[in-house]
Amino acid sequence: MLAPLLPAQLTRDQFQQISQLVYEKCGITLFQGKEDLVKARLGKRLRALDVASYAAYLDYLEQDKSGQELHQLIDAVTTNTTSFFREAQHFEYLRGQILPAKKATVTGMRFWSAGCSSGEEPYSLAIALQEALPVGASRDVRILATDISGAVLARARMAQYHEVVLRGLAPSLVDHYFSASGASPDQVYRVKEVVRRMVQFAQLNLMDSWPMQGPFDVIFCRNVMIYFDQATRARLIQRFWDLLEPGGHLFVGHSESLNGLSHRFRYVRPAIYVKQAL
Numbered sequence: 366m367l368a369p370l371l372p373a374q375l376t377r378d379q380f381q382q383i384s385q386l387v388y389e390k391c392g393i394t395l396f397q398g399k400e401d402l403v404k405a406r407l408g409k410r411l412r413a414l415d416v417a418s419y420a421a422y423l424d425y426l427e428q429d430k431s432g433q434e435l436h437q438l439i440d441a442v443t444t445n446t447t448s449f450f451r452e453a454q455h456f457e458y459l460r461g462q463i464l465p466a467k468k469a470t471v472t473g474m475r476f477w478s479a480g481c482s483s484g485e486e487p488y489s490l491a492i493a494l495q496e497a498l499p500v501g502a503s504r505d506v507r508i509l510a511t512d513i514s515g516a517v518l519a520r521a522r523m524a525q526y527h528e529v530v531l532r533g534l535a536p537s538l539v540d541h542y543f544s545a546s547g548a549s550p551d552q553v554y555r556v557k558e559v560v561r562r563m564v565q566f567a568q569l570n571l572m573d574s575w576p577m578q579g580p581f582d583v584i585f586c587r588n589v590m591i592y593f594d595q596a597t598r599a600r601l602i603q604r605f606w607d608l609l610e611p612g613g614h615l616f617v618g619h620s621e622s623l624n625g626l627s628h629r630f631r632y633v634r635p636a637i638y639v640k641q642a643l
């Protein structure tokens with residue numbers, strides 16, 4: 366079939382159906398006004414499947430009992446923006462406040478990067494830990510990194526980044542923790558084994574039940590809850606509380622305070638909270 370000349374039209378009703386599906390599956394709220402974003406992102410799925418309208422696409426979704434297309438839909442609507450050492454103050458706090466207090470008992474320290482996207486966040490954590498901990502100690506530190514999107518997890522596991530992605534990193538860190546391969550402009554930098562082995566990736570929808578027991582010393586869930594409504598955020602915050610060690614820390618994105626949510630965390634500084642030991 367020839368590709369249609371004009372982009373498919375998305376009616377209000379079809380947008381509502383897609384929004385409802387996305388909300389039920391992964392908690393993401395696609396607010397009114399996001400129609401253009403949905404069209405831009407799902408247009409690619411329509412072309413890949415060679416379907417000409419959103420009505421046909423919704424039929425296809427419904428009939429696809431494998432759930433594959435639902436995964437593709439979620440991959441398409443999730444926002445995966447991330448970077449190495451994003452919100453650098455968080456890594457400063459970790460280095461300056463949390464790790465010094467933990468050094469004596471660092472063995473078995475556990476971190477969770479919930480909504481890790483393409484890996485920059487958990488690898489930044491691993492590099493920060495390598496830099497801060499006594500030689501050998503970081504081997505005992507484990508970082509679980511999870512995301513709903515299989516596509517970003519595949520990139521995270523590859524651990525290969527283009528030079529432009531590494532621009533915010535100090536050259537000494539790039540030299541130390543990445544190996545370059547290929548020639549410019551296709552040169553890529555792979556995270557070294559010493560860092561990769563600290564991170565375990567797994568696909569996990571935060572709305573589902575969680576297989577891990579915890580407890581965690583530190584949970585990073587940054588720039589994820591921004592897409593959820595208040596009720597979903599409140600539930601998630603409680604579940605993070607349950608999985609944290611007393612004295613454990615929760616880091617959220619700078620635009621996502623816990624204000625307005627009922628919770629028991631103590632505010633430490635912007636976007637950092639602690640589960641106070643009782």
Ligand SMILES: C[S@@+](CC[C@H](N)C(=O)[O-])C[C@H]1O[C@@H](n2cnc3c(N)ncnc32)[C@H](O)[C@@H]1O
Binds near residue numbers: 514570586588592
């Ligand atoms: C904007 S990125 C944030 C990445 C990283 N935490 C950071 O701050 O740089 C948001 C990530 O949350 C993931 N996400 C969205 N909804 C999710 C859900 N229900 N369960 C798990 N991950 C989800 C997305 O796939 C995306 O990779």
